[in-house]
Amino acid sequence: xxxxxxxxxxxxxxxxxxxxxxxxxxxTAFDYFPWYxxxxxxxxxxxxxxxxxxxxxxxxRFTISFNKSAKQFSLHIMDSQPGDSATYFCAARQxxxxxxxxxxxxxxxxxxx
Amino acid sequence: xxxxxxxPRYLVIGTGKKITLECSQTMGHDKMYWYQQDPGMxxxxxxxxxxxxxxxxxxxxxxxxxxxxxxxxxxxTLESARPSHTSQYLCASGQVENQPQHFGxxxxxxxx
Numbered sequence: 230x231x232x233x234x235x236x237x238x239x240x241x242x243x244x245x246x247x248x249x250x251x252x253x254x255x256x257t258a259f260d261y262f263p264w265y266x267x268x269x270x271x272x273x274x275x276x277x278x279x280x281x282x283x284x285x286x287x288x289x290r291f292t293i294s295f296n297k298s299a300k301q302f303s304l305h306i307m308d309s310q311p312g313d314s315a316t317y318f319c320a321a322r323q324x325x326x327x328x329x330x331x332x333x334x335x336x337x338x339x340x341x342x
Numbered sequence: 343x344x345x346x347x348x349x350p351r352y353l354v355i356g357t358g359k360k361i362t363l364e365c366s367q368t369m370g371h372d373k374m375y376w377y378q379q380d381p382g383m384x385x386x387x388x389x390x391x392x393x394x395x396x397x398x399x400x401x402x403x404x405x406x407x408x409x410x411x412x413x414x415x416x417x418x419t420l421e422s423a424r425p426s427h428t429s430q431y432l433c434a435s436g437q438v439e440n441q442p443q444h445f446g447x448x449x450x451x452x453x454x
Contacts, residue, residue, distance in 0.1 A: 261441065272346075272432050272445030273385070318384065322440050329401055329440055332384040 232256055233321050235333030242340050248306040250336045252319035255300065259331075260324035264293065264304050267316045267335075276317070277304070309340045345369055348433050348446035356454050361420040363449045365433030374416040375434040375442050378402060385432065391416055392439065423453045 234253045242248045252262075263278035279286045279293040279302065286293045292305040306313055319333040345368040355361060367374065372393045377385040377400075387400030391410040405427070406420050416435075420427055431449045434442035 263441070265445075270447065272348075272434070272447050274445065275441075275443050278441075316382075329387050329390070330385075330442065331401075332386075334384045335382065337382075 232331045233319060233333045235319050235336060237336060238334070239337045240339070242306075242309045242338065244309065244311060244340055244342050246309050246340075248304075248309045248313065248338055248340070250304045250317050250319070250338070251301065252303065252321075252333050253299075253301045254321050256321070256323065257300070258323045258325050259321040261322040262293070262295065262302050263320050263322075263330070264291075265318045265320065265332075267318065269315075273318060306338075309338075311340045311342050314338055314340050346433060346435055346444045346446045348431075348449050350449060351447065352450045352452075354452045354454065355423060357422075357424055359423050361423050361451070363418045363431055363433075363451070365416045365418070365446060366414050367416075367433075367435045367444070368414060369435060369444070370413060371435035371437055371444075372413065373436045373439060373442070374410065375436075376400070376406075376408060376416070376418050377432040377434065377445075378404065379430045379432055379448070381430070389418065423451075425453045427451060428453050 264276045265273035266276045267273040290307045295302045316335045320330045349364045376389040379385045386402035388404040389408040391397045433446045436443040
């Protein structure tokens with residue numbers, strides 16, 4: 230059972246466009262929502278993260294939007310660049326028990342020049 | 343650039359061999375993690391450590407074992423490798439509990 234559902238599986242965006250990746254969850258005990266960026270042959274890197282007490286967090290061209298009532302959060306990449314081409318993973322951390330991260334299945338983003 | 347290193351990057355080995363995957367970090371992080379990732383799939387936590395002499399199993403059952411004798415070193419061992427162990431293994435570290443910040447580049451393991 231996948232606790233964090235990520236979509237789309239793949240995404241092609243033109244340079245300068247906006248890339249949007251969505252994640253949805255069911256477990257209301259999640260309290261921390263990070264996004265990771267992974268280039269081919271590399272490990273993931275923490276990109277940006279949000280907690281459920283805020284609805285939006287922006288860092289440069291990357292923005293997380295969080296909708297607590299809908300149990301959804303999304304990553305927006307503004308002015309997408311070919312260098313943004315990578316696989317993006319959302320994740321969520323439970324605030325009880327072991328509190329381990331649960332990852333989404335990933336979105337492969339390709340930004341065309 | 344994060345200072346977390348994994349060796350080897352690639353390993354192809356026969357069934358039944360004992361394997362140790364190395365992971366070292368120079369950031370002094372207490373928290374370290376091992377994840378398993380199949381191609382194009384999500385990461386699954388198999389082991390974690392919150393400090394020296396502290397290790398716990400993750401959500402995904404794994405026949406591997408880990409040790410944490412030094413803060414900077416978190417090796418993973420498979421006593422007898424099987425084809426089902428073929429996967430990519432990623433090591434990570436961080437300062438805050440269950441917030442892995444830095445990942446190594448992984449070890450791609452293939453058991454014949």
